[in-house]
Amino acid sequence: MRLMASVTSVPTSQAESIGAEAWALFLTLFGHHRRRFLIAAGEFDLHPAQAGALLNLAEPLPMHALASLLACDSSNVTGIVDRLEARGLVARQLSPEDRRVKHVMLTPAGRRLRGRLLERIGSPPEGFERLSAEDLGQLRDILRRMLAEPAGS
Amino acid sequence: MRLMASVTSVPTSQAESIGAEAWALFLTLFGHHRRRFLIAAGEFDLHPAQAGALLNLAEPLPMHALASLLACDSSNVTGIVDRLEARGLVARQLSPEDRRVKHVMLTPAGRRLRGRLLERIGSPPEGFERLSAEDLGQLRDILRRMLAEPAGS
DNA sequence: TATTGTTATACTCTATAACTATA
DNA sequence: TATAGTTATAGAGTATAACAATA
Numbered sequence: 001m002r003l004m005a006s007v008t009s010v011p012t013s014q015a016e017s018i019g020a021e022a023w024a025l026f027l028t029l030f031g032h033h034r035r036r037f038l039i040a041a042g043e044f045d046l047h048p049a050q051a052g053a054l055l056n057l058a059e060p061l062p063m064h065a066l067a068s069l070l071a072c073d074s075s076n077v078t079g080i081v082d083r084l085e086a087r088g089l090v091a092r093q094l095s096p097e098d099r100r101v102k103h104v105m106l107t108p109a110g111r112r113l114r115g116r117l118l119e120r121i122g123s124p125p126e127g128f129e130r131l132s133a134e135d136l137g138q139l140r141d142i143l144r145r146m147l148a149e150p151a152g153s
Numbered sequence: 154m155r156l157m158a159s160v161t162s163v164p165t166s167q168a169e170s171i172g173a174e175a176w177a178l179f180l181t182l183f184g185h186h187r188r189r190f191l192i193a194a195g196e197f198d199l200h201p202a203q204a205g206a207l208l209n210l211a212e213p214l215p216m217h218a219l220a221s222l223l224a225c226d227s228s229n230v231t232g233i234v235d236r237l238e239a240r241g242l243v244a245r246q247l248s249p250e251d252r253r254v255k256h257v258m259l260t261p262a263g264r265r266l267r268g269r270l271l272e273r274i275g276s277p278p279e280g281f282e283r284l285s286a287e288d289l290g291q292l293r294d295i296l297r298r299m300l301a302e303p304a305g306s
Numbered sequence: 307t308a309t310t311g312t313t314a315t316a317c318t319c320t321a322t323a324a325c326t327a328t329a
Numbered sequence: 330t331a332t333a334g335t336t337a338t339a340g341a342g343t344a345t346a347a348c349a350a351t352a
Contacts, residue, residue: 015286018293023277025296030186035224063311071188073344078312100310100351124176127299133168135295140171142288143178146280200318216334226321231335253328253333
């Protein structure tokens with residue numbers, strides 16, 4: 001994707017320059033993943049937002065929680081879930097605790113489709129298998145440190 | 154995002170298990186990046202596809218090349234470029250070599266907006282600054298190996 | 307009063323197919 | 330004959346605002 005191609009940055013240290021390259025490589029990887037995701041969703045006749053919803057439904061979720069995960073307005077989730085429901089992939093369930101809330105849950109068919117989607121994009125992409133066992137260990141540890149919650153968050 | 158949460162895989166080796174965790178961490182990172190991208194695009198009144206087009210226009214590109222990078226049909230690019238052009242962010246330029254081709258290029262205003270977008274999402278996200286210089290070097294080298302073209306591609 | 311989910315609206319994205327101009 | 334870009338069309342995503350039901 002060459003997202004960084006024309007960024008004229010002036011690194012103040014070598015570490016900063018290396019970090020910039022590492023992040024540029026991440027962006028390249030994001031581009032690959034995005035295309036893989038779009039292609040896989042299309043093969044199952046799912047729009048990207050629908051595929052994203054299925055992936056986030058490992059367990060039942062209130063509508064507003066799904067909206068938050070999809071980074072879109074709640075009003076959109078109504079339509080997305082409507083269409084998934086029309087295809088028999090999800091069902092709405094009234095919450096007994098809070099009668100304002102509806103939980104969205106996968107049907108058996110929805111769970112099967114989600115599994116097939118995960119086979120396609122949940123597994124590591126081409127290139128991953130070239131990494132050594134040592135590489136994988138280092139990578140995992142570095143990503144863990146990067147994603148560790150910074151105490152107050 | 155917990156994309157891997159309910160994947161019941163049976164790792165045949167420890168390396169495979171570590172690799173699976175590393176990839177799951179990648180997916181978490183993708184989710185963070187996607188949300189950051191959507192929020193940044195919205196702040197500049199750009200739809201995601203428009204923001205993606207701007208980011209890919211570091212240099213002038215034929216319409217069909219842009220379609221390929223955005224992983225969408227050429228007919229969509231016509232509309233996306235129409236709207237960016239109406240806002241004075243890009244311009245179409247006929248190619249002198251092949252008169253079927255139109256190159257899309259940023260205007261000065263488009264270049265400024267692209268720069269501001271890159272300040273927001275082209276720079277490393279929260280968490281990156283917690284990595285040591287050694288981490289960054291290892292990460293860069295591993296990602297390089299992962300993204301290296303496998304001879305015939 | 308605040309929150310949850312829905313509806314109405316307007317605009318954009320998306321794929322498909324058909325079309326023109328060019329190669 | 331194939332390719333580049335456009336147009337027309339239909340269906341879906343998106344944000345905003347207004348609404349009813351519930352907390």
